[in-house]
Amino acid sequence: xxxxxxxxxxxxxxxxxxxxxxxxxxxxxxxxxxxxxxxxxxxxxxxxxxxxxxxxxxxxxxxxxxxxxxxxxxxxxxxxxxxxxxxxxxxxxxxxxxxxxxxxxxxxxxxxxxxxxxxxxxxxxxxxxxxxxxxxxxxxxxxxxxxxxxxxxxxxxxxxxxxxxxxxxxxxxxxxxxxxxxxxxxxxxxxxxxxxxxxxxxxxxxxxxxxxxxxxxxxxxxxxxxxxxxxxxxxxxxxxxxxxxxxxxxxxxxxxxxxxxxxxxxxxxxxxxxxxxxxxxxxxxxxxxxxxxxxxxxxxxxxxxxxxxxxxxxxxxxxxxxxxxxxxxxxxxxxxxxxxxxxxxxxxxxxxxxxxxxxxxxxxx
Numbered sequence: 001x002x003x004x005x006x007x008x009x010x011x012x013x014x015x016x017x018x019x020x021x022x023x024x025x026x027x028x029x030x031x032x033x034x035x036x037x038x039x040x041x042x043x044x045x046x047x048x049x050x051x052x053x054x055x056x057x058x059x060x061x062x063x064x065x066x067x068x069x070x071x072x073x074x075x076x077x078x079x080x081x082x083x084x085x086x087x088x089x090x091x092x093x094x095x096x097x098x099x100x101x102x103x104x105x106x107x108x109x110x111x112x113x114x115x116x117x118x119x120x121x122x123x124x125x126x127x128x129x130x131x132x133x134x135x136x137x138x139x140x141x142x143x144x145x146x147x148x149x150x151x152x153x154x155x156x157x158x159x160x161x162x163x164x165x166x167x168x169x170x171x172x173x174x175x176x177x178x179x180x181x182x183x184x185x186x187x188x189x190x191x192x193x194x195x196x197x198x199x200x201x202x203x204x205x206x207x208x209x210x211x212x213x214x215x216x217x218x219x220x221x222x223x224x225x226x227x228x229x230x231x232x233x234x235x236x237x238x239x240x241x242x243x244x245x246x247x248x249x250x251x252x253x254x255x256x257x258x259x260x261x262x263x264x265x266x267x268x269x270x271x272x273x274x275x276x277x278x279x280x281x282x283x284x285x286x287x288x289x290x291x292x293x294x295x296x297x298x299x300x301x302x303x304x305x306x307x308x309x310x311x312x313x314x315x316x317x318x319x320x321x322x323x324x325x326x327x328x329x330x331x332x333x334x335x336x337x338x339x340x341x342x343x344x345x346x347x348x349x350x351x352x353x354x355x356x357x358x359x360x361x362x363x364x365x
Contacts, residue, residue, distance in 0.1 A: 040257075040268075041242050046250035047114055047274050054115030054145065054277050058106050061143035062099045068142050070094065076134040077151035077282050078269075080260040084130045093128070093351045094135030097298060100353060101136065104344050108295040109277065114250040118279045118293055120286030123300030124307050124333050127349065132300060133282035146276040150243070152283025154259045155236045161261065163234065168324065170228045171221040172197065178220020184213035193217065203323040226331050230285045237290035240281070244293035247279045284332055287339040299343040301359060304333055306349045337363055 070091045076084045101119065108117040121133040133149050140147035156163050176193075179185045192211065196202040208215040228234055243254055252274045258267050273279075287297040307329060321329070340346065346359050354362065 039242055040239055041246040041251065041254050044246060044251040044253060047252050049113045049115075049250075050277070051110060051113055051115040054109050055106060057144045058102055058109065061102050061140070061145065064143045065095075065098065065139045068139065070135050070138055074134055074138045075149070077130050077149045078256060078258065078271075079130075079151035079153050080258050080265055082130060082151065082153075084134060086131045086135065089351065090128050090131040091135055093300070093347055094132050094139060096351055096353060097132070097345055097347055098136065098139050100345050101296065101298070104296045105278065112248055114248070115277050116248050116250070116279070117277070117295045118244045118248060118281065119296045119298060120294040121280060121282045121298045121300065122284060122286035122336065122339075122343075124284065124302055124336055125329055126307060127300040127302050129282040129284070129300060133280045137278075137280050140278055145278060147278040147280060148271070148273065148276045149280045149282060150256060152235075152240060152281055152285060154257045155240050156234055156259070157236060159259060159261060159263065159266065166234075167225060167228065167328065171203065171225040171324065171327075174224020175202075175217035175221030178216045178223075179213065181220070182213070182216040184216055186213075189213050200322055200324065203327045205323070222327060222331070225327065229328065229331055230288060230290075230335050232290060235285065235290075237285075237288065241291045241293050244279060244281070244291070247273060247276075248293065248295075284336070287336070287342055289339065296345070297339075297343045298345045299336070299340055299347070299359075301336075301340075301346055301354075301362070302349040303363065304330070307333065337365070 070086065072086045074086065076082065105117050105119075109115045119136070121129050121136070123129050130151070137147040137149045158166060176185070176190075179189070189211075193202060193214075196204070196207065201207075203218070203221070205218065208218060232238070239257070243256065246254060252272070254271050254273055255268045256271050258269060259265065281294070286294065287299065340359055341356055343356070346354050346356065348354055348362070359365075
C-alpha cells in the first residue's frame with residue numbers, strides 16, 4: 001500500500017469534499033430520491049459455446065507446460081504504472097499451483113457453456129499477487145487456454161492518495177467520536193493527541209501504556225477503519241462482480257476501468273475477451289464476501305511476521321512502516337484469514353500447498 005504526504009490544501013479539500021458528499025447523500029435520503037447509477041458491462045455480444053474444446057485443452061495442460069520456462073517480461077495486470085519483477089520464487093509457486101488450478105478449472109469450466117471461469121489470486125502485502133497471477137495467465141496461454149489478468153486495484157472509489165486520506169480521516173474521526181462516548185474528550189488530551197497526529201504517530205499502541213484515555217481513541221479508530229477497508233465504502237465491488245458475471249456469460253468485449261495515481265489518470269479501455277477462457281483477478285480483496293462471481297479463490301498466504309520481514313527488507317534504511325500503515329496491514333490480514341475457508345487453493349510463503357486445516361494451524365487459529 002503506497003503512502004502519500006498530503007498538503008494542507010489537499011487535506012482541506014478532502015474534508016470539504018467528504019462533507020459535501022455526506023450532505024448530498026443526506027439530501028437524497030431525506031427526500032426519498034433514488035439516484036440511478038449506471039452499471040457497466042450489461043450489454044454485450046456473446047462468444048460461441050466452447051466448453052468441450054476447453055476441457056480437452058485442460059486435460060493436456062499440465063504436461064504441455066511442464067517444461068515451459070516463464071520469462072521475466074511476460075504480460076501482467078492492467079493497473080496503470082504497475083511494475084512487477086518476476087523472480088524464481090514467483091515462477092516456482094505458479095508451477096506448484098498450476099496442476100491444482102487445472103483440476104479446479106475442469107470442475108468449473110465444464111459446467112459453463114462458454115467454457116469460462118474466474119480465478120481470484122489474493123493475499124496480503126508483498127506476497128506476489130501480481131507476479132504469480134501473471135505467471136498463471138502465461139502458463140494457461142501456453143496451454144492454449146486464453147487468459148486475462150485484471151487488477152482489482154483499479155476499482156476503489158478514489159485514486160490512491162485520496163483513498164489514503166479517506167482511510168486516515170475515517171480512523172481519526174472514529175477515534176475522537178469514541179473518546180466522546182467514553183467521556184475522555186478533554187482539551188489536555190486533545191492537545192497531546194494533536195501532537196501525535198502531526199507526527200503521524202497517533203496509531204501507535206505504545207501510547208496507551210502512558211495515557212490510559214488513548215485506548216478509546218485507538219479502539220474506536222481501528223473499528224471505524226475496519227468498517228471502511230475492503231468494503232463497498234472503499235471499493236466498487238458491484239462493478240467488479242458485474243465484470244466477472246458478464247465474462248462468464250460469454251461477453252466478447254468488456255469495458256475495464258483504469259485508475260492511475262493522479263486525477264487525470266482515470267479511464268476505461270474496451271478489452272477484447274473473445275479468445276479468453278479464464279479471467280484472473282489479482283487483488284487483496286479477491287476473496288471478499290462482497291462478490292459472488294469468483295469461482296476459484298487462490299490464497300497466497302503469509303504470516304504477519306513474514307509480511308513484516310518482507311516490508312522491512314523492501315525499505316533500504318530498514319525502517320518499519322508507520323503505526324497507521326501497520327494497522328491497515330493487520331486489519332487486511334485479519335480479513336484474509338476470515339475469508340480463507342472459501343479458498344480452493346492455499347499456498348504458503350515457502351511455496352507449499354496446504355489445506356485449510358493446515359492453514360488454521362499455521363496461523364494459530
